[in-house]
Amino acid sequence: MAWLYGQRLPREQLPFSQDDIDAALHASWLHEQPGLIKTSQGWRCVRCGNDDRSRFASFPCARCGTDCCYCRKCLSMGRISSCTRLVHVKKPLPSEQYAAPLDWNGTLSAAQEKAAMEVKQAVLNGRELLVWAVCGAGKTELLFPAIAVALEQGWRVGLATPRTDVVRELAPRFRQAFPRVPLTVWYGGSEERGRIAPLVLSTTHQLLRAYRAFDVMIIDEVDAFPYSVEPMLEYAVSQARKEQSSLIYLTATPSRAWQLDIRRGKRQAVVIPARYHGQPLPVPSFEWCGNWRKRLERGRLPENVLAWVLRRLEQGKQAFLFVPHIDELEAVTHLLQQVDNRIVGVHAEAPDRAEYVQAFRDGSVPLLVTTTILERGVTVPNIDVAVLGAEDRIFTESALVQIAGRVGRSASFPDGDVRFFHHGKTTEMVRARRHILRMNEEAKKRGLLHR
Ligand SMILES: [Zn+2]
Ligand SMILES: [Zn+2]
Structure with missing residues (x-):
């Protein structure tokens, strides 16, 4: 048993x-x-x-x-x-200690290093800590020292993230970093789900299987749907972790309530305002594009949006074009395919989503029209990003920061264009821009930028 x-x-x-x-x-x-x-x-x-x-x-x-x-x-x-x-x-779980379990020879940036030490302290002291790291800060690696020290104690570490893709993507990286430590992955359909191991990577949903299992519980993308709107998952976390355990939250875009808690000192947080490559975050620019929905109904795109797309195609620079909803995605994709038939549109429920994303990664798709679902996780080195209809309520501060965060992640291409085309500037747009500017200022102040 x-x-x-x-x-x-x-x-x-x-x-x-x-x-x-x-x-x-x-x-x-x-x-x-x-x-x-x-x-x-x-x-x-x-x-x-x-x-x-x-x-x-x-x-x-x-x-x-x-x-x-x-x-x-x-x-x-x-x-x-x-x-x-x-x-x-009922009996306590037997535990095994691993001496020097980490086999990783990468290096951490100064900002990562500082955060890594704080996470390690929080883990050793059984505390709660929020890691607020900008998109591209390299938040996975900074967990390694803390996880290593936990495994040395014979503790169990659970890392939960909202999406299956991310669990799958993280598993090989963890297996490589901790080659001698058994690891199981839990997601819907995985054979190993529910199987406890010193290291468990799980979707937040599958955590419901666990009970008093983890000494260290790490919650990735804590602001992301569905964790933030789904109390069930918070409950799952409370059941899955041991009563004596540490809880580490990771996010690039904490909710406004949490941001306030941090400022008031009610929530312990460590902020990483700079990317690992030490270049500032690309700042979005706003561009009015008139009543684009009406234009779309007449089978046309706003001139400046079309010009933006044509420029990217000319330069051979890959780009994401975000639109608010599926019907708009279809209309926009249809129009753009008349310009270049390699352009594709991918939405959240598209069954062949992974295939198109792969084609984009391979470079055979020059431009991908998409809804917010691809805003996280997908990393392509040298791209520009535009949002059509940035005023739509689906584009919250956090969604827009994540979208902007797709650009300039690679050290070889740390720059890129982030353009929010809108029909009336919103508070969320302004907040997103301010959020990014504030992070850049903070990074500069702390001497984390290389420029
Ligand atoms: Zn019954
Ligand atoms: Zn139930």
Whole structure:
């Protein structure tokens, strides 16, 4: 039953006989608790924390013979109903210490180094810390020293990120940096999900499987959808980490509430205002483009937007063009394909998304029209970025900072054009620009820029 360590599962999902489970419960090796708890309002799901009445339903249950209530919110991971028993291992997890587990010969920038030391201290002291690092600061590497010291203590480290792509992308980098340390990856469809290891990379959603498993919990892109709007994931984190544990948040764009907390000293944070290559962040410029939606309906793009695109095609410089919604994406892509048929449009739900992104990386696609979904994670060395309709409410400060953050990430091409085409400047646009300028000032003040 050792594989059950660090997980909490409905009893019926355990591949053991009822007698064996009962014996383990009796020996206090396993612990059992109800899946749903009755509250004054209705129910609360113990696995996902849901207590919203509208997210429960009932069904005629064969097991308990009643109209049994179940949680709809975490249904995708198996049904938790009022007669479900959740089981976890009561005994502490056995731990193994790893001497000098880090095998990485890269170097950290001065700013990374400083943050790395603070993260290490937070981990050793079981504290909470926010790492506010600009896009391209190299936040993964700065975790290595802290993770190494945790593994030396025999602690378990869980790193959760909202998206499966990122889990997949990080896994080989961690395997390389910690070659002798077992690592499992948890995402929907992964064979290893739920399997505890000294190092676990998980989607925030799959964390719901874990219970009191991690001594060090790292949450990547803490501001990103869906973590920021989904209390379930915050609950998942609270259940997955041990009561005595450290909690490290990573973000390039903390919410306004968190920014305020930091300024007031209510939240511990370390800020990395400069990219690892020491060049300032490209600052967005604003350009009015009139009523572009109306123009689009007439089958045309605003002149200045079209000119921007043509210039990039002429120069052979790759670019992203962000638009607010899928229907606009289709219209814009259709128009631009008449100019150059290699241009493609990719939106969040496109099944062939990965293929197009790869084609863009390979350079066979000169310009990619997209919605916000590609704003994070995708790194292509030498590109320009424009937003059409930057005034749309979907483009928040954080989304716009992330979009601008796609540009100039490589040391060989630290520059690039970031253009927000708009039909009326918004507060969010102004905030995004100010955010970037402030980071550049801070970087300069701290002597982190090479120029
Ligand atoms: Zn039942
Ligand atoms: Zn639930």
